Amino acid sequence: MDVTVTDLTVARGGLAILAGVNFTLSPGAALVLRGPNGSGKTTLLRTVAGLQPLMAGEISGAEDRIAYAAHADGLKAALSVTENLGFWASVFAGPSIDAALDAFDLRALASRRAGHLSAGQKRRLGLARLMVTGRPVWVLDEPTVSLDAASVAMFATAVRAHLAAGGMALIATHIDLGLEADVLDVTPFRALAMDVQGADEAFL
Amino acid sequence: MSLWEYANPVKFLRLSERVLPWLWGGAAICLVVGLVWGFFFTPDDFRQGSTVKIIYLHVPSALMAINAWFMMLVASLIWIIRRHHVSALAARAAAPVGIVMTLIALVTGAIWGQPMWGTWWAWDPRLTSFLILFLFYLGYVALWEAIEDPDSAADLTAILCLVGTVFAVLSRYAVNFWNQGLHQGASLSLDKEENVADVFYFPLLVCIAGFVFLFLALVLYRTGTEIRVRRTRALIARETRTTDLHAEARDA
């Protein structure tokens, strides 16, 4: 089933930031979002993930199918790598954590506490979480922050495997992941002053 | 023409401009007449002496303290169900007025209680309930002040108001259970036998009308202020947005 976004307007702080966004994500496809800082990529992703109400338009096929990953990985420093992963696996009733450990080269760190990992290792653990959710649509906000080249390649491989298995990915990123992906530049969708004014509209 | 038209901020402002002078005037006239009548031209009560004159402040303020919360509850419900901004802002505008009414009721109650009960403060169920109501008001106002995004603040305070109402009512019963109290019964009720004597009754009614007018005037005026704050915010946001776009167009 496709994820379809139609005429979507998203808002940050009560003000429309992107308007008239359209795209379709089919099984096996990835879409890379580009745009300068503050252009509304994060807001768009959060809206698609259902964390924020949309202002106008429609999102279909996203409900309960999304695995979301943002800047914060939601890791617990006091828990080990396996415990962190295992927790999310059981919350999402997803597959076992072995494949995820292997894909992100976390085997050797399995029993280490998340608090003792380096920034890049933490990030890898955060991304490995996506695999244990068993969800088809990955919505990723700057997934490669603090990853070195080898880890980025590891991540790209994981995404490719996910797509090959019929998954989808919506990724906001600045770097080239070497994926066969469509690119959507969000700059043209920038909401103009005359667009929907958001929460304050009634007061103008 | 439906009442909901006035949920539009601009229409609301226009209406309130027209109504406000009458409300301020009504409040001033009723309060001056009622209080002067009550203070200068009513006899002392044979048991309570001249302290009975406090009734003209205590009863109306206590009534308004509860009515203000009730109004906030209704406004919060309207905001949750129909998302009219004016409604949320009216709830916000009413809270500080409610705080003042509660304070007046508490202070006059304490001053009245001193000669009557021989103590400034008694943990009487009614006084205690008002103290709890006062705390609820404080929390409500503090939550409004603490949250930056106005719509989120409206949502959160509306839910707090709903939950708070349930707990305020529960507290009222709990407090009754906990202490039977020495407060006199209701001063006004439909049962004529229980009412205060007529000499006190009519000036009291005038004072209540005065407090009602004053409350309405204050809430309407303060709601207007809140609307203007939001409008200023909206205008500035639009201005910033337009300037940004102009600058970009120049650069490109």
Add this chain to the structure above:
Amino acid sequence: MPDLGKYADAVLSAYAASLVLLVGIVALSLWRGRRVRAEMQDVERRSKRDG
């Protein structure tokens, strides 16, 4: 001035405290209302001139 008898202090202080509170909230509301209105008109004038 009516004869308030031995309760004069109580009655007078109740009236004084209440009036202070009432005048306080009215004054505060009016003061803030004026300021906010002026600020809004300022922004309105600016946005008309520019836009």
Add this chain to the structure above:
Amino acid sequence: MRALLLRDLQLALRAGGGFGLGLAFFLIVVVLVPFSVGPAAALLARIAPGVLWLGALLACLLSLDRLLAVDWEDGALDLLATSPLPLEGVVAIKAVAHWITTGLPLVLVAPVLGVLLNLPVAGYGPLVVSLALGTPALSMIGAFGAALTVGIKRGGLLLSLLVLPLYVPTLIFGAEAARRGAEGLETGTPLLLLAGITGCVLALMPFAAAAVLRVNLR
């Protein structure tokens, strides 16, 4: 759901804070009371049920601001909100975890601290029963408060201001039951009312807390 509960308990155990801090606070409050009101045994015996209830309530309050804030700061709350768990369930589980790590230990040590305050023998049973019935409501109401203030920097003080008035009915019935027990009176009515409040709070509060949390997440 069970995974979340287990994780929260595990975290409370490992991080150490949860269990110890609330208990230590409770102990200190109870120890300070004789210093402030004098050591007369009769007086202490009379105020013991109230002091123990108030101490337990304050100890509960102490750890509330971390109830959701930790998960909020490290992003776990966002992830939980996009997970299959209903947010109502998440909040309820958080409250349960808070009760197990804070409320339950308080219930268990209250009789020990009752000895320090000369609590009459008849009072132990009602004290423990009333605390056991009342503290779950304290945790759940607290979770609502924590959900309200989760996005606010330094929301701890505001949280107390919002939550304490909501604690009034629970405190009144709970302390009343404990007091009546200590005086050898019948405790059925306040205990029933307390149980009623706790039941309603547990049934309805998760919805209010989840609604508030959704607003704060966006």
